[in-house]
Amino acid sequence: MSKPVTTVHAKDPLWRRSAAEIRRARSVAWAFARRDLQLRYAQTRMGWLWSIGQPLLAAAIVLIVFSWIVQVQAPYGLSYPLYAFAALPSWLMVQHILLQGAPSLVHNQHIVSKIFFPRTALPLSKAGVALVDFTVATLLFWVYRGWATGMWIEGLHWVLLFAVMGLYAALGLAYWIAALSVRYRDGLALLPFLVQGLFLLTPIAYPTERFASALGDYAWLLYLNPFVGVADGMRFGWLGLGDWHDFHVISFGVAFGLFVSGTWALKAVERTLIDDL
Amino acid sequence: MSLPSHLAVQTLGLAKRYDGRGTFQGTHYWALKPLDLEVAAGSALGLMGPNGAGKSTLLKLLSGLTHPSSGGYQYRGQMTSLLEVGTGFHPDLSGRENVYLSGALHGMTRPEMTQRMEAIQAFAGLHDQYMDHPIKHYSSGMKVRLGFSVAAHLHADILVVDEVLAVGDASFQAKCLQSMEAQMTEKGRTVLFVSHNLYALQSLCPQSLWLDRGEKVRFGDSAELVTDYLQQAHGPKSAFAAGHRVASGSGKLRLTDMEWMAGPPQTGVTNTLRIAYEGEGDQHDVDIRLNIHGQDGRFIAPIAMHAQGFTPSKLPASGEVYVHFEAMPFMEGWYSVQARVTERGVVAYEHKNVWGFQVASGGFLAQAPAYTSGKNGVHIRQDWRLEP
Structure with missing residues (x-):
């Protein structure tokens, strides 16, 4: 008898996560992500063209509202589209993970209540589609930047680094809302406002300096919102704007903290999930 | 705790208590009262009892869907629970893709499912053209067949099955039952089986656990338990x-x-x-x-x-x-x-x-041996002869 014995007891410590469990979470997340990708543009006329169309539409809206109507100026004499669109792909990724990942447990109740798998798998799976979209939008911007500035390979490693930071922060937040949504659906009711608020409070379509100068000495507070760090980082990578300063560390810390605590929160509700959902 | 080698599953004081919340604050009830249970490896255990007896709670606890309030359990090898047929099936995906998805949810990799695809398809009795078609166009019977077929081909040492035979037509039900029997005899799997179909339960499981209101009523020979259970459920008068x-x-x-x-x-x-x-x-x-x-x-x-x-x-x-x-x-x-x-x-x-x-059994004719089939039926008087 070489088969492993699994033991479960009421008094098991809450935080017990085996390597097998993490592997399982990944493979289930991959299966769900695959499903989402396969179904992504089912029954649409344009099909996969939408993954190009969506970021272009988002860019158009930002351009019309912030540049033409509100007349926001990019700093350092940069062209506004170049400045704003640098941070847009990462924001679209964050937005997708939040809007799809946070309600994923509630939306998939029928599966969650019948099969056990690590619950992080569902929100995590939403990162799949988000990453594909991010890649497409990033490629579009890469071509645009290359055409506008002649820079092709500069700063790409920074873009990658800050994209990972955005991914972790968004997943952490999605985990938290998903965990809370098991018992309190309030988070889901607030979700659209949260996403909208984050978009306005994060300097994506306007310069970070405008916000930071309003806070004066407390400018670092801004970076408690990890997505500010992501937006800054994106412009640092793409356009060489700003510098690697202390504030980013705050955002990194918050992103990492959100991810770890969010994973823990989901793990904590896992035990009684189907009793409360 | 260590698990004796002849056992596949063992529970020790396993219990689940639900506490009221909000307007139900302060109230609670035991969905499953402390239960000690031993299931031998390679055997099948039936669970019977009226609605609310705690059968499903026990299965949910064992499959990890919910955590015990007290006590615990241990099992050897991989446990796969089948609380519903075709969980996770998506109507817009093809039969084949749904097989992969369903397999992944139960912890099977894509290559493993590819290996089994032919067998799954054959068991479900679906043609190639159907397998590559979205299942939203399947009949409900076809979906159920595919769902059960996937479940029958998962690798598991312990199979936990809840009321899945309540679906499908009679011939498919018989096929499922056969397949479950084969799982035990050929592959040496341990089966925990809940069904309101006591006939199926009796023919699959030599031993049963009878639960009522979260408590063990009796544990023992299935045939005896079924008889007594029925007698109690619809007893005389x-x-x-x-x-x-x-x-x-x-x-x-x-x-x-x-x-x-x-x-x-x-x-x-x-x-x-x-x-x-x-x-x-x-x-x-x-x-x-x-x-x-x-x-x-x-x-x-x-x-x-x-x-x-x-x-x-x-x-x-x-x-x-x-x-x-x-x-x-x-x-x-x-x-x-x-x-x-x-x-x-x-x-x-x-x-x-x-x-x-x-x-009670007896010879239909005086001096003739009793005809035991293990099933309900009637004996019809017949005239056997060597000439017409």
Whole structure:
């Protein structure tokens, strides 16, 4: 008898996560992500063209509202589209993970209540589609930047680094809302406002300096919102704007903290999930 | 705790308590009271009990869907639970992709599923063209077949199955049952099985656990437990004692009692069924029909007054009638009785489950050996000869 014995007891410590469990979470997340990708543009006329169309539409809206109507100026004499669109792909990724990942447990109740798998798998799976979209939008911007500035390979490693930071922060937040949504659906009711608020409070379509100068000495507070760090980082990578300063560390810390605590929160509700959902 | 090597699953004081919240603050109930249970490796254990007995709670605990309130359990090897057929199926995906998805949810990799794809397809009886078609265009039967087929081909040392045989047509149900038997005998799997189909439960599981209101009532031989369980569930006089609240009809005439007069009936032995009734005024053109059902709920045979040529035009307001059986036709097992009484063509009394009785085995003919099938049925008198 070489088969492993699994033991479960009421008094098991809450935080017990085996390597097998993490592997399982990944493979289930991959299966769900695959499903989402396969179904992504089912029954649409344009099909996969939408993954190009969506970021272009988002860019158009930002351009019309912030540049033409509100007349926001990019700093350092940069062209506004170049400045704003640098941070847009990462924001679209964050937005997708939040809007799809946070309600994923509630939306998939029928599966969650019948099969056990690590619950992080569902929100995590939403990162799949988000990453594909991010890649497409990033490629579009890469071509645009290359055409506008002649820079092709500069700063790409920074873009990658800050994209990972955005991914972790968004997943952490999605985990938290998903965990809370098991018992309190309030988070889901607030979700659209949260996403909208984050978009306005994060300097994506306007310069970070405008916000930071309003806070004066407390400018670092801004970076408690990890997505500010992501937006800054994106412009640092793409356009060489700003510098690697202390504030980013705050955002990194918050992103990492959100991810770890969010994973823990989901793990904590896992035990009684189907009793409360 | 260490798990003895002959056991596949062991629970020690395993219990689940639900605490009320909000307006139910301070209330609680035990969905499963502390339970000690041992399931030997390679065996099948049946779980029986009425709704709310704690069967599903036990399965949910074992499959990790919910955490015990006290106590715990251990098991050896990989446990796969099948609480529903086709969980995770997406209507817009093809049959093939759904097989992969469903497999992944149960912890199987894509190559593993590819390996099994042919067998899964064959078991479900689906053609290639269907497998590459979105399952939203499948009939519900096809979906169920595919779902069960996936489950039957997952690798598991312990299979936890809840009420999945309640779906599909009779032939597919039989096929599923066969497959589950094969899982145990050929692959040495351990099966935990919940079903309201007691016939299936009895034929699959040698031993059963009987739960009621979260507590163990008994543990032991399935055949004995099923008989006793049925006797308790629809015990003799149960409907009569219940004061006809569950009966329908005009009420002009009501059945009040039934009894085998020569004691517990035995196959092939003479017996007489006494049927007592009461009512108001003269009873005209009374027809009493008793439909006898086996323990799996299937219809076996009628005991019918008019159909047997007994048509008294008038009976007293209250009284008794008798049905004489020279040789009891029913074979060993438990039978339940559905009654329908008409007076002048109007339904006076109707009850889906008015009474039940147990038949002991015996030779249908004197000196002939008993015919045991392990299933409900009737013995029909037949004339065997060497010439036509």
